[in-house]
Amino acid sequence: MLDHLIKGATVIDGTGAPARTADVGIRDGRIAVIADPGTVTEAARTTEDATGLVLTPGFVDPHTHYDAQLFWDPYATPSMNHGVTTVAGGNCGFTLAPLNPDRPEDADYTRRMMSKVEGMALKALEEGVDWSWSTFGEYLDALEGRIAVNAGFMVGHCALRRHVMGEAAVGGGRPTPEQMERMLALLHEAMAAGAWGLSTTQSATHSDGDGAPVASRHAEPAELLALARAVGDHEGTQLEAIVAGCLDQFSDDEIDLFVEMSAAAGRPLNWNVLTIDAAVPERVPRQLVPSERARKAGGRIVALTMPILTPMNMSLGTFCALNLIPGWGEVLGLPVPERIARLRDPAVRAGMLRRADSKEAGVFRRLADFGRYVIGDTYSAANDGLSGRVVNDIAAERGQDPFECLVEICANDELRTVLWPMPTDNDPASWALRAETWQHEDVMLGGSDAGAHLDRMCGAPYTTRFLGDCLRGRKLVPLEQAVRMLTDDPARLFGLRGRGRVAEGYHADLVLLDPERIDAGPATLVHDLPGDSPRLDSRAIGIVSVRVNGVETIRDDEVTGALPGIVLRSGRDTRTVSTR
DSSP states (O other), X not given: OEEEEEEEEEEXXXXXXXXXXXXXXXXXXXXXXXXXXXXXXXXXXXXXXXXXXXXXXXXXXXXXXXXXXXXXXXXXXXXXXGTEXXXXXXXXXXXXXXXXXXXXXXXHHHHHHHHHHSOOOHHHHXXXXXXXXOSHHHHHHHHTTSOSSEEEEOEEHHHHHHHHHGGGGTTTOOOOHHHHHHHHHHHHHHHHTTOOEEEEEEOTTOBOTTSSBOGGGGOOHHHHHHHHHHHTTSTTOEEEEEEGGGGSOOOHHHHHHHHHHHHHHTSEEEEEOOOOOXXXXXXXXXXXXXXXXXHHHTOEEEEEEOSSOOOBOBOSSSOSGGGGSTTHHHHHTSOHHHHHHHHTOHHHHHHHHHHHTSGGGGGGGGGOOGXXXXXOOOOSGGGTTOTTOBHHHHHHHHTXXXXXXXXXXXXXXXXXXXXXXXXXXXSHHHHHHHHHHTXXXXXXXXXXXXXXXXXXXXXXXXXXXXXXXXXXXXXXSOHHHHHHHHTHHHHHHTTBTTOSSOOTTSBOOEEEEOTTTOEEOOOEEEEEEGGGEEEEEOOEESEEEEEETTEEEEETTEEOSOOOXXXXXXXXXXXXXXXX
């Protein structure tokens, strides 16, 4: 007997094949039958009429940071609401394991680092996670059986270094031969327990809770290559890496490093995130040079890019992307009264604006057009009525330059004002360049950062917003191709066994959606994290049902209470995607 029968759905199977109308039967967590409407004779415990609805594979998000959130939110909201049934975590070199059992203080260091570098609320990390593990395998075991989404995790280079080297991991120390051997042993142990591979960062934007460069930034190429070679010893593994050039354009040394790491491992390496902007036409060709060179060297390098413009709010009061503009961190890191005084100094503002518009600012130059900022939440009587207004308009009324106007508004709120930059790359030429770039064999959609930067951005709804745009908006790609880009493409990159397609014998990770309505609601601030901490959320529109391993987890944007997800372990749940 079938567990469930979906009747008369328009099936888009994830391969890019044309849609077809079919009945789809589920048994024991897998797709048991796909047949012409009305031809399934086997009885089913439950059925539903899906006439007019589209049935797709569950979406696979290749870049998330749900490592902590899954402990208090097994549904990985809002990703699962938007059709995501599989998430890849442990990215950018940051994981919650392994932790050295001889140094209990390492858990506190990790919490403060994750709070700083990934924008996770410290109270949520302290109150929502029990931190009871030591090994990476114990961390995976702590999630097993208590999640609704399927989740796989890389092991973070920072955690490996901290475990072995302690405080010396930060500060430029090179591991001794014995420490290197221990680091390699820990990585092998993690992959034997199911880690998907290694993630690392060399990005200048990544600092720990003390403001120091995170541990992996101190690693030399020889260390990275040794770890990469270890990844190649295990089935179903990957590499993920971030360097400073990911934000704008790679240096020659960064290209060499990526190519050598992928070739040494014989495994794909993905990086995040390729920013596509017609105003900087040289960026995309430069960022794809590693992919072209890797193919010749026996590797593969995949660039992740978002198919939507993800709004990200800013603040002069708390750490955000503005702090990463060269020279700005020195001012924005001061105590609030002193910060306000400095920001009100015309000479200081002029210097900040020069740095923000300089070549060294790279991709952060996009944040320097302050007249295009929209005022979000305000907190003082002096700012009543300003929410939703554009700074340029307010500045014109007051006879101020835009940055001066913005500073005064924020100062009235003691710098608590929420600021929303309007995107500079929402033009037809940029969208045409995106559509062209998406067709490259080494470009893949993803990079939501879901689970991180919780009160600053909400990238999780990229799936529904993209599909809505494909159906009723710009229509840059056909729906069948769009679904493949969200499902089968990432599933194949990670070597997921039996996932990413609607096919007989595959796991029944399924999304039933209404093509007339599919979309994402606006990002809104909610306080539902442990410790009443805030995050941005977005309602899913037109997602009728989400199933994970055959069990319904979402119905009409509401969680069902079921927890059918599994921890996806390398080798068992992933096959090797060799580059050789």
